[in-house]
Amino acid sequence: MKIISIINQKGGTGKTTTAFNISSYLAMKNFKTLVIDLDPQANLSFCFGLENVENTSYELLTKNICMPLKINEHLDIIPSSIRLSKVEYELVNAFSRETILKDIISNLNYDFIIIDCPPSLGILSFNSLVASNFILAPVQCEPLSVEGLDILISTLETIFQRMKKNISYLVVPTMIDIRNKISIDILNYLQNNYNTTNSYIRRNVKLSELAVVKKNIFSYASNSYGAKDYENVAKEVIELVSKK
Ligand SMILES: Nc1ncnc2c1ncn2[C@@H]1O[C@H](COP(=O)(O)OP(=O)(O)OP(=O)(O)O)[C@@H](O)[C@H]1O
Ligand SMILES: [Mg+2]
Numbered sequence: 001m002k003i004i005s006i007i008n009q010k011g012g013t014g015k016t017t018t019a020f021n022i023s024s025y026l027a028m029k030n031f032k033t034l035v036i037d038l039d040p041q042a043n044l045s046f047c048f049g050l051e052n053v054e055n056t057s058y059e060l061l062t063k064n065i066c067m068p069l070k071i072n073e074h075l076d077i078i079p080s081s082i083r084l085s086k087v088e089y090e091l092v093n094a095f096s097r098e099t100i101l102k103d104i105i106s107n108l109n110y111d112f113i114i115i116d117c118p119p120s121l122g123i124l125s126f127n128s129l130v131a132s133n134f135i136l137a138p139v140q141c142e143p144l145s146v147e148g149l150d151i152l153i154s155t156l157e158t159i160f161q162r163m164k165k166n167i168s169y170l171v172v173p174t175m176i177d178i179r180n181k182i183s184i185d186i187l188n189y190l191q192n193n194y195n196t197t198n199s200y201i202r203r204n205v206k207l208s209e210l211a212v213v214k215k216n217i218f219s220y221a222s223n224s225y226g227a228k229d230y231e232n233v234a235k236e237v238i239e240l241v242s243k244k
Helices: 015-028 043-047 057-063 082-090 100-105 123-131 143-163 181-193 225-243
Strands: 002-006 033-037 069-072 075-078 112-116 134-140 168-174
Touching (some): 002 225, 015 033, 015 112, 015 134, 015 168, 015 225, 057 100, 100 123, 123 143, 143 168, 168 181
Parallel strands (some): 033 075
16 A cells, blocks of 8 residues: 655645645546545645535544545545644644554555645644655745755654655655746756656646636646646656555
8 A cells, every 4th residue: 555645844835736636646547545634724625525524534533533435436535624723732642643644544455545734744744754655745846945845855854764764755846837947947956956756747727726616637627737747747656656
């Protein structure tokens, strides 16, 4: 079972858009896939049309209730709710609070589990990292994003050293404007200095409409740049993860 965290403590880098479309792509290719919304903002759940759901990642972490909802034949979800924002202080004294997610999901039976993390490096992201065997870090191709990336990578390295785990991370460049020189310079910088995918995600208005239409990019706009780019990234991730 391949468990992939989609993480970056910076806000708005394309984590949820990536989790939404990659999990949808995996299911389209008949991989048995579970996607977990681990962000109290619940943007991913909203993209799937799920609001006010009873059994969420909050119940998963605090009550050990693991009841994924079926989206389609190959795709399940554990949605989120605003209740998840209480987890940080509710679990302050919990025993092994960093391995709660891992202990529960390692007993599940999926080809892939994709976890959409919140834009912070607190207990939720920590649980996700500990549970994962692969990390995807969407990074927006703009100057300020690169600063935060070093913090993320050193945090990942510290956690993995502590866990004595050798986990690969992959940067996924997002929101590239190919007409903008700075955007392309940053893409090159990422690809030359970090473990970065060859494929990348361009800025595409169809991608920004997904939360409104509540469809993934492949069913909403199959001929768009967004669909092409997410297909390329998903294929690259499948290939890399399968080698592990
Ligand atoms: N390639 C893209 N082109 C255009 N718009 C995009 C693209 N990727 C994401 N967006 C839009 O940018 C915004 C932020 O994207 P998204 O929610 O995926 O980021 P995030 O990292 O999950 O944010 P947060 O840190 O708040 O969880 C959303 O409105 C989304 O629709
Ligand atoms: Mg998000």
